[in-house]
Amino acid sequence: MAGTSRTAPEDRPDHATEAFLAHRNLLFTVAYELLGSAADAEDVLQETWLRWIGVDLGTVRDRRAYLVRITTRQALTRLRTLGRRRESYVGPWLPAPLLTAPDVAEDVELADSVSMAMLLVLETLTPTERAVFVLREVFEVDYDEIAEAVGKGQATVRQIAHRARAHVAARRPRGVVSAAEARHALEAFQRAVETGDLQSLLDLLAPDVVFLGDGGGVKQAVPRPVVGAEKVARLLAAGRGRIAGTATLRPVQVNGYPALVLRLDGEIDTVVAVRIDEGLVTGLYAVRNPEKLSHMQRETALRR
Structure with a gap:
């Protein structure tokens, strides 16, 4: 783990270390789904490890369940703190995108649960x-x-589970989109953006499409949601016109689904995740905050 101290699991080849490392990807996934932040999820894993090494393993019946319990408690504590911080966040807040391995997309339920669209739905729940x-x-x-x-x-x-399920069901994407459907829709969207074809964009965007941009007060981004196909199409066409010649737009796997990465002079500038419902783009999530792009340099392993 990045930034681990001398108590890091790599330095302790014992049963506690083996159990922690065996479930590390699962624990990271739990923490990330609760927090929407890769950096905070890593911090929670460090806190989980420090508590785990103090546990008498002889009293632990199910090590996986015990580790998940510790991780959840630490994540809940951090989530409540982050909720207060987000009240003063500059502009819309979006989850930190993850460059994910192909096997994440193959697990449809896992991919759906970590998608940018679902993470934003989860933000509307209490901790x-x-x-x-x-x-x-x-x-x-x-x-x-x-x-x-x-x-x-x-x-x-x-009772909480019943209430949360109903809340999520009313707000989640209307249907699970296959990887092939998402890829085809994204390819068409990429072509329309690259050519600046306004009509092609309008044909791809749902009438009530929402565009969110997260610059975190560090990079320029739209200060509030942009709603409506015509407004979003014109915003995309204008943005492409300003950066043409210095930018490249490439498809990648982000949070289990196809997405686009915009690079300026070879450096990642923006990650654009897309929500697709019934063949149309209903949500565009553009993350520009540099602090949130660190996990786009290497694939992140997620597990259930």
Whole structure:
């Protein structure tokens, strides 16, 4: 792990280390889905490790469940702190994109759960609702284990899970898009952007499409959501015109789905994730904040 101290798992070839490393990708995925931030998920893993090495393994019946419990508790603490910080965030806030390996896309449920569109839906839940939903619906954790992780009774957790499922169902993408469908839609979108063909863009964009840009106050980005096919198409055409000649636009796998990376003079400038519903682009998420682009340099392994 980056920045680990002398207590890092690599220096301790024992059973605690083996268990932690065996489940590390799972724990990162849990933390990332709860936080929407790769950097914060890495910090949570470090905190989980420091607590894990103090546990008497002889008292642990299920090491995976115990590690997930520690990770969830640490992530919840951080999530509540981050919620206060995001209130003062400059402009729209978007999750940090991850360059993901092809096997993530092959697990349709995992890809759906870490997609930019779903992570934004999860942002509308309370911290406890988010933890309960993610643990139950994505990782199929038993209710008794979830109750231990969030500090609630099982009956209460079941009620929270029911409420969270209904909330997410009303806001999530209307249908799961196959990798092939997403790739074809993205290819058409890329061609339209690169040629600046306004009509082609209008044909691809849903009437109520939403464009969000996250510059974090560091890079220029739209200060508020842009809504509507014509407004978004004109914004994209104008933006492409300003950077033509110095930019390259390439498809990549981001959070389990095809996305685009814009490079200026070879450096990553913007990651554009796309939400597709019924063949049309309904959401465009452009992340420009440099602090959020560090996990675009190498593939991140995610696991359920």
